[in-house]
Amino acid sequence: MHKFTAPPLSFVGNKKYFSKIYLEFLDFALLSGVINKQTIFLDCFGGSGWLSHITKQRFPKNRVIWNDYDNYQERLERIPQTNAIRQELLRIKEKNLSKEKTKQEILKVLNANLNYDLRTISGYLTFCGQTLKEDLSNFVPSALEKITKTTIKEPIGYLEGVERVQSDAVNLIETSAGGGGYFLILDPPYLQTHSKSYEGYFNLSDYARLLNAIKKPYCLFGSAKSDILELLSLVEEKEQIKGFCVYGESFTKMNQGIKDRDYLIYNF
Template identity: 35%
Template sequence: MSRNYKCAPLPFMGQKRYFLRDFTEVLERVEGQIDTVVDLFGGSGLLSHTAKHVLPGCRVVYNDFDHYDRRLAAVEDTNAILTAIKERLTGLEPNKRLTEAQRAEVLAIVEEAQNRLGWVDILTIGRSVLFSGKWVTSLDELRKHTMYNRVRPGGYECAGYLDGLEVVHMDYRELFERERGNSRALFVLDPPYLTTECGMYENYWKLT
């Protein structure tokens, strides 16, 4: 069996790791009564991953509306970018604020990678150079912020995280309609909360 992740392998706002114990208990109670788990608001996929680990014989549908799978697929490129940033910041204390020159060097590394690759995981990169609680999804947003040396010592690992999952990218209503006819399906409904920083959802929820 592949590794059982207790938290999402890449940063994600509201990744539900504190919900795992209760969710696992529910899955264990319904074992044998269901054949499908449908995670309508999949987020980072942590609940879907857990469902497949606890109930390996079940079909698990992970609704990856945020395209987290794209970030997972780019993890080697992300690690290479963060390694380059870490090397450029050698000698700087952890959590120390970057000078304007250092900040410009970091932005140059990210911009070069984006131009070369066509797309980079700005969200994960941002978590390594921004103060805790700050989230960005584009290079333009990253340029607006003060930066700090928060690059982690090792790289990110995500091998096997999506193994066995049926990954879809659908409006939750369409997915529910597709699966609602299965009386042996368990639907997981854990949408973003009203207090969630809704900027991460690109106005999909229109909570502002």
Template identity: 30%
Template structure:
């Protein structure tokens, strides 16, 4: 019998493991031959569970962030982590990796990058940096403090994790347009959260992009994920009660001023004005 994962086999920012059991209950409301389209596939967990629960269904997994490539390199990642464990064995767990050990860590990373032409920086970041902090190349990682957070065991190979899925890699709007007119389709919609760190995603995620997502929900069955940081539900409720306001900033003149909080943090102040009449 196929193993069903309730959490992604490799670290991924924003995976829905906390929702897994409730998500399974939601899936039972749909017929066995449903087409599920995972627009923001991420770690593939939603797609994987849907296929396990509904084996006769068609499940489209949009692997825009290249998670399957990370899975393919698990043997090399385990090999690298085994060597890193040897390097940091003199460093207590959760303590900073400093001095000679720190330099040996970077030498090791460079060696494996040269050998395989690929490093799973998200998994590596979770192994030598604190939780939810990721750097996607060696140069950026050199600027950060390193800590011994390496897991003690290898990652499982999980060769069947993506079995049975229709895997694509495209902008979510392209995938949506391909399936929007298919009867009975259910869209799985887990976009990067607004007002949270989205540095590990390949896409540049703006407010306008986030607000575009609800346009795919109208008239379709869907399972949608968000957080209270985004205030998207409150915003949509407000729009629903103020349908005639339009865009109050249309035809405004905008003036911008770049402000500095400190040596490495800046933001842009904006002034918009329009004379009515």
């Protein structure tokens, strides 16, 4: 099984920085008797598949189900096309044309490629980590200055052995996890955060629906910015929430040196 140090393609909210804590947590759950050879890991908000990948690395004989709601698999399949477009953009950059001519050249490349990976390509044509989900009509030609020559590696074996499904996360929990034997991995979009990079907006009512559906055992990722601990405390009378614990914290450096605090919460 191939090992990766990060998801092959960027994805907002991927848990690369939480990997060490998460793997330690899995060992803790194993020692606690919560995880065994029959446990089925259900990655309900699969995103880039990173948590599914490292879970399968840690427990290769267990079933790991990745909910690819955002269709990350399609982006992986388009990596050869993405690399070809990146090479074209690099050639345009090296021409040192005027802004208008640069934009015209870029549009020719984009128009010649149907159904390209918008999220990755927009990263080459925008600043400050911005991604344009709908179209690239407002891209900034000068953003080409930050494009790198690094080729995206083919994701050979990245999700080998992982089962892929596409479903609404709450529906997936209600239909799959009801029979027991499942361990839920919950990494929903954080509340009160920028959500344009996700396929669907996840608001407070969605969170309430999720908290009504989840079943022990589970782990849940949340953010201090989203007041996740306060939210769980407000509904702690619910059996599936009662007794929740924080296993670990991680700090992510944001813009202007501000650090965001994220939590790994669990309940057995």
